[in-house]
Amino acid sequence: xxxxxxxxxxxxxxxxxxxxxxxxxxLVDAMEHRDWATVRTQLATVMxxxxxxxxxxxxxxxxxxxxxIGVDPVFDSYRAAASIDHGxxxxxxxxxxxxxxxPSQLLGMRDxxxxxxxxxxxxxxxxxxxxxxxxxxxxxxxxxxxxxRWARAMLSFQAIELVWGRPDVPAGxxxxxxxxxxxxxxxxxxxxxxxxxxxxxxxxxxxxxGGDPNEPLRLCAPDMEELIAVALGDExxxxxxxxxxxxxxxxxxxxxxxxVLLHFLPLLPLLGGDxxxxxxxxxxxxxxxxxxxxxxxxxxxWRVTAEYLNKPGESPxxxxxxxxxxxxxGVGLRVLPxxxxxxxxxxxxxxxxxxxxxxxxxxxxxxxxALTWMAAHNPNARVxxxxxxxxxTTGWRRPVLVPAEVAADAALGVASLGVRSQAIxxxxxxxxxxxxxxxxxxxxxxxxxxxxxxxxxxxxALGTLGTTRADELLARLxxxxxxxxxxxRVVSQRRRRTGLSEREVEVLxxxxxxxxxxDIAARLNLSQHTIARHLANAxxxxxxxxxxxxxxxxxxxxxxxxxxx
Amino acid sequence: xxxxxxxxxxxxxDFGEPGKESAADMEYLIDLAMGSSAEMELRIPLRIAAPTGxxxxxxxxxxxxxxxxxxxxxxxxxxxxxxLGQRTAVGLGSPRAQLQAQTWRVAAxxxxxxxxxxxxxxxxxxxxxxxxxxxxxxxLLLRGIASHRPEDLHAAEQIARQVGNVWAxxxxxxxxxxxxxxxxxxxxxxxxxxTTGWRRPILVPATVAADAALGLAAAGKRGVSTVELAAVAGRANxxxxxxxxxxxxxxxxxxxxxxxxxALGKLGTTHSREILHRVSRRADELGAVARRIxxxxxxxxxxxxxxxxxLxxxxxxxxxxDIAESLSLSPHTIARHLSNAxxxxxxxxxxxxxxxxxxxxx
Numbered sequence: 001x002x003x004x005x006x007x008x009x010x011x012x013x014x015x016x017x018x019x020x021x022x023x024x025x026x027l028v029d030a031m032e033h034r035d036w037a038t039v040r041t042q043l044a045t046v047m048x049x050x051x052x053x054x055x056x057x058x059x060x061x062x063x064x065x066x067x068x069i070g071v072d073p074v075f076d077s078y079r080a081a082a083s084i085d086h087g088x089x090x091x092x093x094x095x096x097x098x099x100x101x102x103p104s105q106l107l108g109m110r111d112x113x114x115x116x117x118x119x120x121x122x123x124x125x126x127x128x129x130x131x132x133x134x135x136x137x138x139x140x141x142x143x144x145x146x147x148x149r150w151a152r153a154m155l156s157f158q159a160i161e162l163v164w165g166r167p168d169v170p171a172g173x174x175x176x177x178x179x180x181x182x183x184x185x186x187x188x189x190x191x192x193x194x195x196x197x198x199x200x201x202x203x204x205x206x207x208x209x210g211g212d213p214n215e216p217l218r219l220c221a222p223d224m225e226e227l228i229a230v231a232l233g234d235e236x237x238x239x240x241x242x243x244x245x246x247x248x249x250x251x252x253x254x255x256x257x258x259x260v261l262l263h264f265l266p267l268l269p270l271l272g273g274d275x276x277x278x279x280x281x282x283x284x285x286x287x288x289x290x291x292x293x294x295x296x297x298x299x300x301x302w303r304v305t306a307e308y309l310n311k312p313g314e315s316p317x318x319x320x321x322x323x324x325x326x327x328x329x330g331v332g333l334r335v336l337p338x339x340x341x342x343x344x345x346x347x348x349x350x351x352x353x354x355x356x357x358x359x360x361x362x363x364x365x366x367x368x369x370a371l372t373w374m375a376a377h378n379p380n381a382r383v384x385x386x387x388x389x390x391x392x393t394t395g396w397r398r399p400v401l402v403p404a405e406v407a408a409d410a411a412l413g414v415a416s417l418g419v420r421s422q423a424i425x426x427x428x429x430x431x432x433x434x435x436x437x438x439x440x441x442x443x444x445x446x447x448x449x450x451x452x453x454x455x456x457x458x459x460x461a462l463g464t465l466g467t468t469r470a471d472e473l474l475a476r477l478x479x480x481x482x483x484x485x486x487x488x489r490v491v492s493q494r495r496r497r498t499g500l501s502e503r504e505v506e507v508l509x510x511x512x513x514x515x516x517x518x519d520i521a522a523r524l525n526l527s528q529h530t531i532a533r534h535l536a537n538a539x540x541x542x543x544x545x546x547x548x549x550x551x552x553x554x555x556x557x558x559x560x561x562x563x564x565x
Numbered sequence: 566x567x568x569x570x571x572x573x574x575x576x577x578x579d580f581g582e583p584g585k586e587s588a589a590d591m592e593y594l595i596d597l598a599m600g601s602s603a604e605m606e607l608r609i610p611l612r613i614a615a616p617t618g619x620x621x622x623x624x625x626x627x628x629x630x631x632x633x634x635x636x637x638x639x640x641x642x643x644x645x646x647x648x649l650g651q652r653t654a655v656g657l658g659s660p661r662a663q664l665q666a667q668t669w670r671v672a673a674x675x676x677x678x679x680x681x682x683x684x685x686x687x688x689x690x691x692x693x694x695x696x697x698x699x700x701x702x703x704x705l706l707l708r709g710i711a712s713h714r715p716e717d718l719h720a721a722e723q724i725a726r727q728v729g730n731v732w733a734x735x736x737x738x739x740x741x742x743x744x745x746x747x748x749x750x751x752x753x754x755x756x757x758x759x760t761t762g763w764r765r766p767i768l769v770p771a772t773v774a775a776d777a778a779l780g781l782a783a784a785g786k787r788g789v790s791t792v793e794l795a796a797v798a799g800r801a802n803x804x805x806x807x808x809x810x811x812x813x814x815x816x817x818x819x820x821x822x823x824x825x826x827x828a829l830g831k832l833g834t835t836h837s838r839e840i841l842h843r844v845s846r847r848a849d850e851l852g853a854v855a856r857r858i859x860x861x862x863x864x865x866x867x868x869x870x871x872x873x874x875x876l877x878x879x880x881x882x883x884x885x886x887d888i889a890e891s892l893s894l895s896p897h898t899i900a901r902h903l904s905n906a907x908x909x910x911x912x913x914x915x916x917x918x919x920x921x922x923x924x925x926x927x
Contacts, residue, residue, distance in 0.1 A: 376800075376801075376802060377801055377834070378801065378833075378834040378835055378836070379801075379802065379835070379836050380835040380836065405772035405800075409800050409801070409802045409803065410802075412779075412802045412803065412806060413801070413802035413805075413836070416802065416805060416809070416836070417836060433743075433772075433776050434743075434744060434745060434746075434776075434780075435742075435743060435746060435776045435779040435780040435783065436776065436779060436803075438783065439779060439783060439806065442783075466745075467744070467745040467746065467747075468745055468746070468748075469745075469746055469784070
């Protein structure tokens with residue numbers, strides 16, 4: 001076996017044999033002695049019914065690959081599912097040939113992976129099978145909007161006759177696992193095709209689902225939370241564990257790893273460093289081993305994109321080939337190559353084509369990205385309006401594959417065309433370029449026709465800037481007698497007093513009442529890491545040695561006792 | 566100020582000296598610094614690599630007189646020069662030369678996107694502490710660029726002013742104005758770029774230069790230099806913003822307002838075209854300039870002002886050398902303008918281009 005990539009903790013080889021110590025000893029022994037009756041009873045206690053990454057994850061899958069064909073239909077279905085997970089198509093064929101299992105049970109993933117590039121979603125809907133296999137339909141068609149609809153339908157779907165009716169599946173375990181899977185799928189679906197705040201809610205929920213805290217999907221959830229927070233415009237510095245966990249023997253199966261990586265890839269450009277490129281390379285390697293043209297094409301497009309981001313300015317040599325292949329692919333698969341072509345050439349026509357494709361495929365993030373680039377390079381009234389509307393509904397504040405300066409340009413372009421929106425102020429704010437944020441904020445503040453929420457957000461943005469001119473403007477605003485004046489007074493007072501952000505003050509108040517980081521995280525629906533970071537920032541700003549001193553200092557500055565809640 | 570300017574002028578004059586070829590290179594690089602967007606292969610690298618090239622000391626001088634400008638050239642040029650410089654400096658055994666070479670090496674690495682730490686900035690700063698002010702300028706500037714802290718950039722600006730290093734002063738001020746435009750820094754930067762002609766400050770990414778131009782415009786600094794700083798940075802929305810402020814401000818200098826209209830004409834975005842059309846309805850001089858641009862667009866040519874000018878001269882049978890002399894440009898630049906004009910008109914040679922252009926006018 002050859003390692004597919006080098007991770008932060010050594011080489012990643014998802015096909016490497018893993019230790020079976022975690023499995024029940026009686027099961028391993030029975031396997032060795034070829035005592036199939038015992039194996040059968042033992043398996044019923046550990047299998048979920050759907051071979052997926054559970055507690056024993058890869059060990060169990062690899063064990064299933066060694067089950068004999070033709071002895072027991074349950075063995076055959078386990079082995080077939082494990083074959084799919086490892087891209088072992090010969091093994092799958094043997095299972096189907098040598099046993100009475102219904103091929104329709106295995107339809108979804110096999111058909112997705114082996115379908116030709118130009119295949120789109122099958123038309124038949126409504127049958128329980130279609131429902132169960134619909135997540136794969138997403139990959140079949142790359143229909144992002146459709147994926148979101150599926151994910152919503154899943155919440156109300158009762159798969160009784162498919163899974164719960166099976167005697168070999170312990171129902172309670174399955175339900176817990178299913179809720180985790182659903183939450184993660186829904187979070188991804190919302191990232192791809194819906195609203196980021198909703199995705200955030202699912203990511204937070206997933207951290208408490210699934211029963212086993214070491215379940216790989218559950219371990220992904222904090223990463224997802226941090227990345228979505230960055231996309232929403234938060235100042236965070238996420239350190240995702242995804243690649244670390246991939247290298248672990250209890251991590252994801254080859255197929256599961258590829259699926260999760262593919263879903264994560266749109267969020268990974270938000271990280272600095274080489275995580276994005278490394279992940280794209282790993283996804284491509286897995287896809288090559290799985291032997292699926294579709295999987296390879298999708299991951300290849302991401303890898304080319306990641307390499308371009310590493311060396312912007314040079315047109316990627318693989319782009320023409322990628323686009324030629326995309327010509328024959330389904331609409332969803334065409335979005336990324338077209339978007340990349342637009343980003344490389346910066347020609348409005350290319351970007352407009354990418355936007356149109358993304359809209360057809362229901363791929364929101366790509367639409368936001370294309371529109372942002374268009375607004376930065378050649379804004380017109382239609383683009384500006386659309387971008388403002390999309391940003392407002394989807395919540396993206398750091399669009400994917402858009403450098404901060406381009407996002408800032410887009411905000412400036414949209415603002416100078418007379419479109420006013422809170423989302424535009426926040427877009428400029430997340431881009432972190434003081435002069436542009438100032439310009440955009442001033443336009444919102446001065447425009448009496450702008451929505452009040454946008455004007456208030458502009459005042460807040462001036463407060464975060466901290467430049468000389470912003471402070472002057474705030475002081476002038478604070479003399480006004482309206483809603484804006486009131487907000488300006490609050491903002492400038494807060495700035496004068498502490499220089500702390502709203503969040504930091506909030507966290508510090510909680511810390512002052514003796515709550516632990518875990519408690520605060522639960523109250524604010526944030527992760528503990530974020531709380532620790534906020535506290536560290538607050539400590540640094542106040543020049544305090546520890547949290548207690550920081551809380552006391554804040555109290556002194558405010559001249560009040562910490563707010564109890 | 567005057568003293569600093571004199572030194573700058575003098576150092577610009579010196580560049581022609583080491584050799585004819587490097588003079589051509591320098592002309593190109595200075596053109597770049599003043600905002601031209603032509604492309605050219607440099608010849609100094611070839612010259613130094615050749616066996617008939619200059620002595621080690623000679624090449625050291627060739628490189629290090631010009632090295633700040635290399636930061637403007639194509640990617641990897643600075644890296645190459647810094648590496649070569651470092652090797653030569655080690656050979657020469659001069660600690661001053663070595664520190665200088667190390668400084669630019671760090672700069673090149675930072676431009677490539679390495680973190681300041683990985684590029685070796687802390688070590689450089691420690692060494693520079695014991696050096697003379699002149700050698701400290703660039704390390705301090707790099708520190709300011711790495712930290713984005715106004716205090717660091719102020720320190721770099723101050724020391725650059727002390728030793729009369731105008732380019733470093735311009736760069737530090739550009740960063741300062743981009744990050745936190747205070748009235749004093751904006752005034753200084755505005756005055757410096759008006760007088761020195763820098764349009765592409767060294768070690769300043771285009772995005773930062775554009776931010777600085779926006780900061781200048783927002784601080785009420787009007788001038789041709791502000792418009793050009795924005796236009797050269799090549800970010801359409803910022804240029805529109807800066808140009809609009811100049812056009813709308815009746816108190817701005819006439820030259821600056823005309824430059825603003827011309828900058829809009831070169832942009833070619835939808836928004837800039839709309840503004841141009843609006844301006845072209847005005848009865849004043851700005852209206853006239855805008856009308857000229859709009860009509861030259863309407864006739865189907867999108868030739869730039871310079872290309873029109875060069876083509877006009879070529880029509881009268883002047884050679885590139887003659888045109889270069891009459892416009893005070895280099896023959897290379899003329900050749901480039903002509904070839905661009907040929908491409909845009911779809912002509913096979915200069916004669917056909919001139920004829921086609923003539924036809925279009927009719």
